[in-house]
Amino acid sequence: MELSKLGVQETKKEKKTQEKGLSDLPGVEGEVVLRFAPNPSGPLHIGHARAACLNQEYVKRYGGKLILRVEDTDPRRVDPDAYQMIPEDLEWLKTEWQELYIQSDRLEIYHQYAEELIRLDQAYMCICPGDEFKKLKDQNQACPCRDLSLEENLELWKKMPDMSEGEAVLRVKTDLNHKNPAIRDWVAMRIVEEKHPRIGGDFRVYPMMNFSVAVDDHLMGVTHVLRGKDHLANSEKQKYLYQHFSWKIPEFIHYGRLKMEDIALSTSQARKGIEEGVYSGWDDPRLGTIRAIARRGIMQGAIEELMLEIGVKIADSTVSWKKIYGLNRNLLEDKSNRYFAVLNPEKVEIKGLPEVLKGNIERLKHPDFPEAGFRELYFDGAVYLGQEDLDNNRDKVVRLMDAVNIFIGDEVTYHSASLEEARKSDARIVHWVPSSSNYQVELVMPDASVSNGLIEPESREIRVGDVVQLERVGFARLDSLEGGKLTFYFAHK
RNA sequence: GCUCCGGUAGUGUAGUCCGGCCAAUCAUGUCGGCCUUUCGAGCCGAUGACUCGGGUUCGAAUCCCGGCCGGAGCACCA
Numbered sequence: 001m002e003l004s005k006l007g008v009q010e011t012k013k014e015k016k017t018q019e020k021g022l023s024d025l026p027g028v029e030g031e032v033v034l035r036f037a038p039n040p041s042g043p044l045h046i047g048h049a050r051a052a053c054l055n056q057e058y059v060k061r062y063g064g065k066l067i068l069r070v071e072d073t074d075p076r077r078v079d080p081d082a083y084q085m086i087p088e089d090l091e092w093l094k095t096e097w098q099e100l101y102i103q104s105d106r107l108e109i110y111h112q113y114a115e116e117l118i119r120l121d122q123a124y125m126c127i128c129p130g131d132e133f134k135k136l137k138d139q140n141q142a143c144p145c146r147d148l149s150l151e152e153n154l155e156l157w158k159k160m161p162d163m164s165e166g167e168a169v170l171r172v173k174t175d176l177n178h179k180n181p182a183i184r185d186w187v188a189m190r191i192v193e194e195k196h197p198r199i200g201g202d203f204r205v206y207p208m209m210n211f212s213v214a215v216d217d218h219l220m221g222v223t224h225v226l227r228g229k230d231h232l233a234n235s236e237k238q239k240y241l242y243q244h245f246s247w248k249i250p251e252f253i254h255y256g257r258l259k260m261e262d263i264a265l266s267t268s269q270a271r272k273g274i275e276e277g278v279y280s281g282w283d284d285p286r287l288g289t290i291r292a293i294a295r296r297g298i299m300q301g302a303i304e305e306l307m308l309e310i311g312v313k314i315a316d317s318t319v320s321w322k323k324i325y326g327l328n329r330n331l332l333e334d335k336s337n338r339y340f341a342v343l344n345p346e347k348v349e350i351k352g353l354p355e356v357l358k359g360n361i362e363r364l365k366h367p368d369f370p371e372a373g374f375r376e377l378y379f380d381g382a383v384y385l386g387q388e389d390l391d392n393n394r395d396k397v398v399r400l401m402d403a404v405n406i407f408i409g410d411e412v413t414y415h416s417a418s419l420e421e422a423r424k425s426d427a428r429i430v431h432w433v434p435s436s437s438n439y440q441v442e443l444v445m446p447d448a449s450v451s452n453g454l455i456e457p458e459s460r461e462i463r464v465g466d467v468v469q470l471e472r473v474g475f476a477r478l479d480s481l482e483g484g485k486l487t488f489y490f491a492h493k
Numbered sequence: 494g495c496u497c498c499g500g501u502a503g504u505g506u507a508g509u510c511c512g513g514c515c516a517a518u519c520a521u522g523u524c525g526g527c528c529u530u531u532c533g534a535g536c537c538g539a540u541g542a543c544u545c546g547g548g549u550u551c552g553a554a555u556c557c558c559g560g561c562c563g564g565a566g567c568a569c570c571a
Contacts, residue, residue: 021506021519037571071571073571074570074571076570077570077571126569134568165569169569178496179495179496179497180495180497180566180567181496182496183496186568187569189569191569192569206569208569208571209571213571228565229498229499229564229565230565231566233496233497233565233567234571236497254498256498256499256565257564261504305520306505306521309505309506309519309520310505311505313499313506314499314564314565315499315563316499316563317504317506318504318505319504320521320522322522323504323505323520324521325521326521326522327520327521329534332533333533333534338531338533340531363530367529367530367531367533367534368534368535399530400530403530423530429530429531430531431531469533470531471532471533472532474532474533493532
C-alpha cells in the first residue's frame with residue numbers, strides 16, 4: 001500500500017523537485033532552527049496543533065531543532081497550570097522540542113538589549129500619555145520625547161523601575177511615515193504593576209511581545225518563524241529591530257486562521273465557561289482543546305495528517321469534523337476490537353426458544369483479523385436489545401448476531417436459527433447483550449449529552465484510553481471505569 | 494474609517510511565481526451498486542469547483558484592472 005503511494009509520488013514530480021503535500025521552506029541553508037512559542041494562558045488548542053505539527057514536520061524534513069519557548073511576559077495573562085499543560089499537549093501531539101526556554105527567566109536579557117538599543121539611538125523613553133502619542137503618530141508627527149538626548153533617555157530608563165504603570169514606555173524608532181500607523185514607533189518595554197504568577201514580583205519593567213520575541217529569535221538562532229497571519233504587522237515591526245541591531249532577519253511564514261466547525265471558542269471563552277460550570281473542564285468534549293479532542297478518541301495521527309494537509313497557506317480554512325472523523329476512522333478501523341453495547345436497553349425474553357440453542361456464543365473481536373481472537377457471550381434467551389431496534393422492527397423478523405432469529409410482535413418469539421432463514425425473512429441483524437452478564441455503560445457524546453446502556457461482559461478487558469468499536473454504534477474511547485460502570489466518549493461512526 | 498491580505502467541488506488541498514500537457518489533483522464527505530452475520534471495513538462507479546466582470550493573448554485557474562465577498566491588523570495582549 002505504501003509502496004504504490006510512493007510510486008505515484010515519484011512519477012508526479014517533473015516541473016519542480018517539490019514534494020507533493022506540505023510545501024518547502026524558503027531560504028533553507030543547511031539545518032533549520034524553529035520554535036513553537038505559545039502564551040501560557042491555557043492548554044493548547046487545535047490552532048496550536050497546526051503550528052506544532054508544521055514545526056515538527058519541517059524539523060524532520062530538514063534536520064535541525066525545535067525550541068519550545070513559553071511567552072509569559074504579560075503577568076496578567078498567565079495561567080500557572082499552562083506551564084504543565086503545554087508540554088503534556090505537545091507530547092500527545094508527538095511534537096518533540098530540543099530546547100526549552102521560559103521568557104520570564106530571561107527578563108534581564110531583554111533589559112540589556114533595551115538599554116543597548118537606547119545607546120544605539122534607536123529607542124527612546126516616552127512619557128507622553130498614550131492618547132496624545134497616538135494623536136501625533138496618526139499625523140506622522142514625532143512626540144517631544146523622540147528628541148531626548150542619550151543622557152536623558154538613560155536617566156529615564158534607570159528610573160523606569162520606580163515609576164508607576166503607564167507613566168513611561170520605551171519606544172523603538174521605526175518610520176513615522178510608515179503607511180501602517182501601527183508600525184510607527186512601537187512600544188518595546190512597559191511597566192506592569194502585577195506580581196508575576198511564576199517568578200514573583202521583583203520585576204516591574206516587562207518587554208512587549210514584539211521585543212522579547214525578536215531578541216529571543218535572534219539569540220536562539222531561529223531561522224524560520226511560522227506564525228499566524230495575525231502577526232503580519234508584528235513581523236513588520238520586528239524587522240526594524242533586526243535592522244537596528246544589524247541582525248539577520250529570519251524567514252517569516254504566515255498561515256491563515258483555522259476555524260473549527262461548531263467550535264467558536266477562544267481560550268478565554270472556554271475558561272469562562274469552565275468557571276461558570278458550563279463545561280466540565282479543559283477536556284470537555286465540546287471544546288477545541290487538544291485534550292478534549294484526545295478524550296474523544298481522535299488519534300494524534302489524524303490531527304497530524306490534517307495539519308500537514310492544510311499546510312501553511314495564508315488563506316483561512318475551516319476544519320470539518322467529518323474530515324477528521326474520516327482520517328481517524330482510517331486509523332482506528334484495523335486496530336479497534338468490537339464489542340456489543342446496547343443503548344436504551346430493553347429486556348426481552350424470547351418465548352419458545354429451543355433448549356439446544358442456549359449456550360456460549362463466540363464472536364470475532366475483529367471481523368477482518370481473526371488473530372485478534374474471540375469474545376464469548378452467553379445466550380439463554382434473555383437478552384437486552386436497543387429500544388430503537390425494537391421500535392424499528394415491530395412485526396418483523398430480526399436476527400440477533402451469531403444467535404437466533406426472533407419475531408417482534410406483542411411478545412418476542414423464537415422464529416428460526418439459521419442465517420439463511422434470516423436472509424429469507426429480510427431480517428435486520430442486530431447486536432444484543434446477555435441479560436445474565438453485562439456491565440453498565442455510559443456513552444458521552446460530542447455535545448456532552450449522555451446515553452446509558454449495557455455492554456457485554458468481555459468489555460472488562462478494555463483499558464482506559466483504548467478506542468474500540470461498539471458494533472453498529474460507532475468508535476468510542478474508554479474514559480473511565482468506576483464501580484462496574486464503563487464510561488466511553490463517543491468518537492464517530 | 495485606515496493599512497494589508499485572501500477567494501479552486503460540502504470541507505480540506507494540488508496547480509497560480511515561470512499562461513498551453515488543467516474539460517483541473519488527491520483526501521474526506523455524499524449518493525448508487527457489489528460484498529459482508531455491524532448502519533464499520535473492503536471493492537466498483539458516480540456526483541461535485543477555478544468569486545464575478547472586463548482586458549492582454551492564438552491560448553488564462555494562472556498575467557493586468559475593477560467589482561463582490563471574506564479575513565487580519567490598527568494595544569503600554571500574545
